Every structure is written in C-alpha cells, then in structure tokens.
Amino acid sequence: MVEVTDVVCSLCGCVCDDIVVEVEDNKVTKVKRGACSVGKSKLMGHNRIKSPAIRVNGELKDCSYDEAIKKAAEILAASRRPLLYGWSSTVCEADKVGVELAEELGAVIDNTASVCHGPSVLAIQDVGLPSCTLGEVKNRADVIIYWGANPAEAHANHMKRYSYVSKGFWTEEGKKAKKLVVVDVRATKTSKMADVFLQIEQGKDYLVFSALRAILYGHADVVPDEVGGVSKKDLLETAEMMKGAKFGATFFGMGVTHTGARQNNIVNAIQMTRAAHTHTKFTITPMRGHYNVAGINQVCTWETGFPFAVDLTRGYAWYNPGELSATDLLIRQECDAALIIASDPGAHFPGESIKHLAKIPVIQIDPFPNPTTEFADVVFPAAVSGVEAEGNVYRMDNIPIRLRKLIDSEYPEDEAILKRILDEVRAIKEKEGN
Amino acid sequence: MQTIKLKLKSEVTSGVAKIPVEVDSLTPDKLFGKTEAEIKAVTVWWGNKEENTGDLFDVSVDGTAGSADEVKIVLDGDLSRVKRIGDGMTAGEIEANGDVDMHCGAMMNGGKITVKGNADCWAGREMHGGDLVIDGDAAANLCAMYRGETTGMTGGKVTVGGNADECVGQYMGGGEIVIKGNARMLAGLNMHGGKIVIEGDAVMPGADMTSGEITVKGTVRDMMPSFKLEGTESIDGAEYKKYSGDLAMTAKKAKGTLYVK
Known part of the structure; x- marks a missing residue:
C-alpha cells in the first residue's frame, strides 16, 4: 500500500488539490482526506466502457482501436457540418488536439460552457x-x-x-x-x-x-x-x-x-x-461546473481567439453563441456528424437536440458509459484524467493546476485517441487530394 | 432595371441535416454586371464546402442594369436555412419571399431588403444605412451587435410588422427601429443613440441606456427600477410618462429617454 498526498480532484471546478489516497495493486483503495463525497466516488472509480465499438444494425459491436479510428475518421472527413463538442472533463493537452481537428475538418467546436457558464x-x-x-x-x-x-x-x-x-x-x-x-x-x-x-x-x-x-x-x-x-x-x-x-x-x-x-x-x-x-x-x-471547463475556454481562446461556439467552416474563426452553440445547432438540425468527448449531451441537452443527435453519426470518447453511449455509432474508451492520466486543468478562478496520475491504465489517453483520428483524417484528405 | 431570380433547389434542405447556405456573395453590389452564366459560377458556402450558386439555386436574369442601384434580387424557395442575405449591401434591392435565416441585412449600408415572412436572429446586425422591412416577426438581437462589440445599429431604418424577440437594438448608436407588435425582454439594452418605437408591449425596456429614445405605446411589464420619472408629455395626442435613465449607469451617464403610457 502506498499513500499518495496532494492528489488533485478531477470532478468539479473547485479542483481540490489537498487530497490523500491509498493505492494498492494498481487500484485506489481508499480516499483518506480532502475529497467531498462526489469527488471520492470519481477517485475510487466505477463502471467503465470496456472496449472500442462500432454500431452495426443498431447494436454496438466490440472492435479494435484501429477499426474505430478508421470509422471515426471516415465519418468526420465526409461531413459537411461536423460538430466537435464536450472537452470540459478532460485535460488541456487533449483540448488542443481538438481545436486542431476542428481546423482540419472545417468544423464547429463547442464545449459545455454553452449549456453552463x-x-x-x-x-x-x-x-x-x-x-x-x-x-x-x-x-x-x-x-x-x-x-x-x-x-x-x-x-x-x-x-x-x-x-x-x-x-x-x-x-x-x-x-x-x-x-x-x-x-x-x-x-x-x-x-x-x-x-x-x-x-x-x-x-x-x-x-x-x-x-x-x-x-x-x-x-x-x-x-x-x-x-x-x-x-x-x-x-x-x-x-x-x-x-x-x-x-x-x-x-x-x-x-x-x-x-x-x-x-x-x-x-x-x-x-x-x-x-x-x-x-x-x-x-x-x-462557480464553474466541470473541473476543466475553464481550461477548454482558455485553450479555445489561445487557438481561435474565442472561448466556445466557434465555427471554422470558412477557414477563419467565427464566434456566435446562440447560432453556433451545440444545442442551437442541433435543434436547428444543422449538423450531419458529431464527435462528443468527455461530456454527456444525451443526459443534459434538450430533447429536440438529442433527437437530431440520434439521427446523425455520433462518435463518443469517454471513460464511462452514459446516455450518449446509447445512440453513439463509434465508441472509444479512454483513461480517466486525474486517476490514470496526468495533464493541465484550470480551476474556476483560472488558476492552472496539474492533475496527477495515480495508477496505470489499459486505456489510451484522450489526447492519444484524438491524435490518431486527426492523422487518419489527414490521410483520407490527402488521398482525396484536398 | 434588372431582376435576378434565385430559387433555392429543394434538395438543399431536404436532407436529415438542414445545413445553411451563406449568401453574402449574392448582393446587388456583387452581382451587378455579371451574366447569368457568371452568376451561376459565383460561389456560396454550404457548410464547410464552397459550391457554385447555379448548383444550389435555379438562376434567371431579366433586363439590364446601369448600376447596382438598378439590380433587384428576388429570392424564392425554402429560405429558412439561407443566412447572411444582403450582408454588407450598399445599393439595389433584395426581396425574400419567405422566412429567412440569421444575419439578414447585417452590416447593410444602403439599398432595401424586404422579407415577406419572419427573420431569424441578428437581422440588421450592425446596420449602418438603408431600409430593412420584415413583414412578419423578428427573432432575438434585431439590429444588435456582433458578440463583444459595443456598437450595434448606427443608421438606416428597420420596420417589423409583427413581434420582436429579446434585445432589440442592443448597443444601438443611431438609426430608427419600429416594431408594430410587441418586443420581448430588454429592448434598447445599452442603447447610446437612435430611436426605437414599440407599438405593442415591452418588458424591461431601456436597461443600461445612456442616450437615445424609446417609446412604448402598449404596456410595460417589469419597468426598470433605476429610471427617474421626469413628468408627462403628449405624443400624437396621447399622454406619456417621460423617464430618464438608466441611473444604474450613474447619473452622469443616464441621458436616455423612455416614454411609457
């Protein structure tokens, strides 16, 4: 058993950084001090997505990461108005690749701030x-x-x-x-x-x-x-x-x-x-909600000049919440494909938005199954940031704090999955001569 | 006089996804002097791809024009996913037969747009001149500013036959807006010039205004608690209470006028 101090909580915008946990046999066995009950539950771990999967005839069928990457890239490269949404419950390093992918695709990139702060x-x-x-x-x-x-x-x-x-x-x-x-x-x-x-x-x-x-x-x-x-x-x-x-x-x-x-x-x-x-x-x-919603606002602003609801379709950044925020785009049925990462619109969006998501191809990257998984067409399990992966996040007062890795994971980090999708999209575009 | 007819093909809006077409390249200024074949080759954005106008619209041209002033564009078909109609136009006329999507008449400098239906959000955004007539309702942010800007409409005239949604004329600095119906929350928010007339009812009009004039002919719900009653005045034979505000901006800045029945 190892006691780990100064553990950082990856749950809410408080990003408490004085937590003490016990680790044994590559598992967090006890949260000794510092975390609230919800933070404790995240650190201790719960139900996970087990394998990458692709939906075939209405059912998710397990597949390899390679097959899922190929399928996801094909969907995104063919899309005329893709939406890349979520980004608040992962680290800034993954968010940065997300913006790069949005630029490559000519997509709208939005984060959970658009239904929050x-x-x-x-x-x-x-x-x-x-x-x-x-x-x-x-x-x-x-x-x-x-x-x-x-x-x-x-x-x-x-x-x-x-x-x-x-x-x-x-x-x-x-x-x-x-x-x-x-x-x-x-x-x-x-x-x-x-x-x-x-x-x-x-x-x-x-x-x-x-x-x-x-x-x-x-x-x-x-x-x-x-x-x-x-x-x-x-x-x-x-x-x-x-x-x-x-x-x-x-x-x-x-x-x-x-x-x-x-x-x-x-x-x-x-x-x-x-x-x-x-x-x-x-x-x-x-009072920011998710632990890194302030961070995706920072990353999106460094990269595009704007914090959320950014449209990169015309080769420059056009920002307009109310027009380009995910719920509005989906209620207006504008998108023809979506990538959802580290968030759960299936549980949190208005019914009309979810109805449209259910009609279009959806790619999900998340450690945990949630209502979005129920209609996702390609699913990637990822490592849990702050438990199985490290990286930078921004607390609600915009103070950057580095999440710590406590245990090893069999699953890849969000950043690695996104980089592979981006590479595959670039390969498809090169082949098509775009 | 030249009439250019553009009818959106039905297949553009018949898919599972209703992807908007952005037509800021199709103004009288930009189409003046072009042949039918040249107009068909002008590109418009449809999602993340540029397409030829002739592939998305049925195009016909009738008559000739000596200047952009003599060009009239008539838009037909389902226009509810056609954005940026007349964006930045300075001359000529556009007639849109149906409901139009966002940013109709944005950055307009001159000429006239008539919408024979409803207009979605940000119609007349940051408009500087010209006439915008919306026969139906206007959605939120009519004549307001782009996100983060502190000046909205500065000139021209906008008339809405029906109702208007929230934040009519936000950060307005000049020009005139007439709403024949009701206006929802915060008409004239941050207004610092120009004139808004609401013939129906309004909610919280004039918040944070520092100059300009708002007249509400119907009922005001949720009157701002930071306006000072200056007395009464007669307008077109009717008695109005005259308020100055908004004192929440400090007395030095509170130079707006609000007339309420």
Missing part, C-alpha cells in the same frame, strides 16, 4: 471581470454573496476551503467574523446559513441587480418599494452590508446564468460589483 463568458467579454483567486477570498473576504448558487450541495468543498467557513491569514476567526448573503428563488441548504437571504421571484434577477446598482450609486430615491419580490428595506440593508465590507466576494451559479435575461444578468452582476467599487473592494467569480 457560457452566459458568464459572454458577459465578461462585454464588461470585463473584476475577479481574484480563491486564495484571496479565503485570506481576505469578510462579506460573501452566493447568487443563484447552492455550494453546500453542488460544490461541497467550496465554502470550507475558500469562502464563508474557511479560516485564512486575515480571516482567522472564520465565519464568526464574516457575513453571508444568499440570493435565490428558493430556500436551500446554503441559504439556511445566510445572515441575509433575499428570496427573489423567478426571472427577476436583472431588476434586483439594477436596483442595487442604483442604490450603490446614491439613487435609492428612484427605487420602488419592492423589486423582483424583494423589499426596498432588504435591498438597502444588503447594499449597506456590501459598502461595509473590507473585501467582498460574489459567487454566482446556474440559477442566474439560465434565468430571464441570462448573459445580461451576469453583465448586471459585474456592473453591481463595479458600483460597489465606489465604496470598497469587491470581486466576482463564476
């Missing part, structure tokens, strides 16, 4: 992001706002490691010396811990942000007695709490990116942070 990414382009590292929040923040986020259940280590419950250099008393504001449409496990809980009406976030901005800029006189289900008295109290902060930190989640004004909610949240700057230090950070 895509609205946040759009908003950041419009008005910037006065943010900071999670370490700064831990060591300095005395007023924490969670807006449309429920970390107690969705990012289980977030409050403990970085925000309300943590103790840092200038926050040694922990939560006793901090204030917690929670804004949500319903009471949650997180809101039960809050000093102030603003329960707003569904879809009215935008109005509440604007009201807080007007108050912070000194125009409380024009704000009506109630805004989006919140009394003016509560808004004034929240604004006073923000003004009184030594260091304020807002975190926001899906509850505000996917309601009403969507990306414009986030523009407004960032503008509220800017308004707070006329009084004190305030920061704002999205």
